[in-house]
Amino acid sequence: MISLLHPDLHYFFEEYPSEENKTYFIYALADAAQDSWFLKKNSHLHYRNLLTEAAGDKAAEISPYLVQLGHNHNIEWQYISKRVVGTPRLTLIISSLDFDSLYSHLRQFLNVQFEGGLEMYLAFWDPAILGTLVGQISDQTLYVQQQVLSDQQKKVLLEPIHSWWYWDRKEKLHKIIGGNGHESLKFYDWKNPFTFTLLQEELMVEATFPDHLIYYLNLNNPFLVEGFNEWELYQYVVEKIALAREYGLEGTRDILNFICLTLIYKNTFEQEELLQSVLLKVKNKMMTMDQAMEDLESLVDENE
Known part of the structure; x- marks a missing residue:
């Protein structure tokens, strides 16, 4: 089946780590708001809504999900190859953490608090947000070409992740290098979220500004x-x-x-x-x- 996959996925599997005495797992952060069919077509997969606070079926239909994927011979990769490659519908994560550990790790970073006390979701399942947060130099489609997270915040987010992959607005695949640690660095939780400085807040607002304008143009x-x-x-x-x-x-x-x-x-x-x-x-x-x-x-x- 691997021969039928998109070249980007061939490259992804070529980069899959092979180390003795260490097992790696493949995950997806799938945005149901952009692709409601992925989970329906692949109901055999182990997945969980990242936003447990999202109550009701309608909220669940537009939430991000952590999904554990099989390796290249599994059927879900056919769907990803045909329907997902080149889009922002999901990002791919390679990590040695098991499902529950990675889920708990990612949940730590859902909320961000601004200096004025306001909190908001940090939508890192969106490739444009993720790339901006970590300052992905290879992604020239990012509106804000500057790392928003502090170096310490970036380290905490990426520490237990081997690599995090996404496609940009021009359908190019990018690889974010993680810390490849064995454990999550639990410095933050939902009660004590990341705190953004005024500059970080302004950068995030600016990073999403074109998309907000496009939303209103398409709407009105x-x-x-x-x-x-x-x-x-x-x-x-x-x-x-x-x-x-x-x-x-x-x-x-x-x-x-x-x-x-x-x-x-x-x-x-x-x-x-x-x-x-x-x-x-x-x-x-x-x-x-x-x-x-x-x-x-x-x-x-x-x-x-």
């Missing part, structure tokens, strides 16, 4: 982005965030409206005199972006 203005594939749209939004900030815009609402204008005006955006005169007032703090949108709507109505 899908007709504006229907000609883009996922990677093209991501690149476009990243580029326009930088341009919006040149106009002094910062908030989600303002930058989202700005991006909508660039999508509406397209190649005439920079040449449209009325548009640029209004945006210049925004840049010079003579009006807000909301006021600019109202003015532009009035100008369009007058010209119809």
Whole structure:
């Protein structure tokens, strides 16, 4: 069966460690929100919802799961090869920890606390979040090219992991090297989660900013982005965030409206005199972006 697998999986198994007196296991962190069929099609596997606080069937359907996988001859790899490779639907973990130990280890890092006391989920099952947290240098698709975790936090997270694998936005496979220790370093738990500094908080917010904008574009203005594939749209939004900030815009609402204008005006955006005169007032703090949108709507109505 291995000959039928995707080349990325061939490479994954070639890198699988072989050491005397040490047994390694293969796990997946599978995001049911992105692929609801993986666990249904592979119900024979041992798996558990990472978010035990998620109550009800609906919550369980969109939760991340730790899944223990067999080796390359097992049937689940056919599904992964055909449906998962090149996507963010799951990440792969090689570790000497047994299922319960790895599950307990990963559960320690679900929550992160900010300096102001606010807590949130640390969605490390998302490849873009995982890569940003550990500062994966090989991943050039990351919006924030900087390690968010402190060196100590990174060490604690990766200590009992041999390697952690994921596919980026351009479908390239990346390998995160772990500490390959024998035991989990239990310095944190759900009662005492990772604490992020203000800088770490800002980096995480920035890292997810393009995806939040894309979510709202698809939700409220899908007709504006229907000609883009996922990677093209991501690149476009990243580029326009930088341009919006040149106009002094910062908030989600303002930058989202700005991006909508660039999508509406397209190649005439920079040449449209009325548009640029209004945006210049925004840049010079003579009006807000909301006021600019109202003015532009009035100008369009007058010209119809």
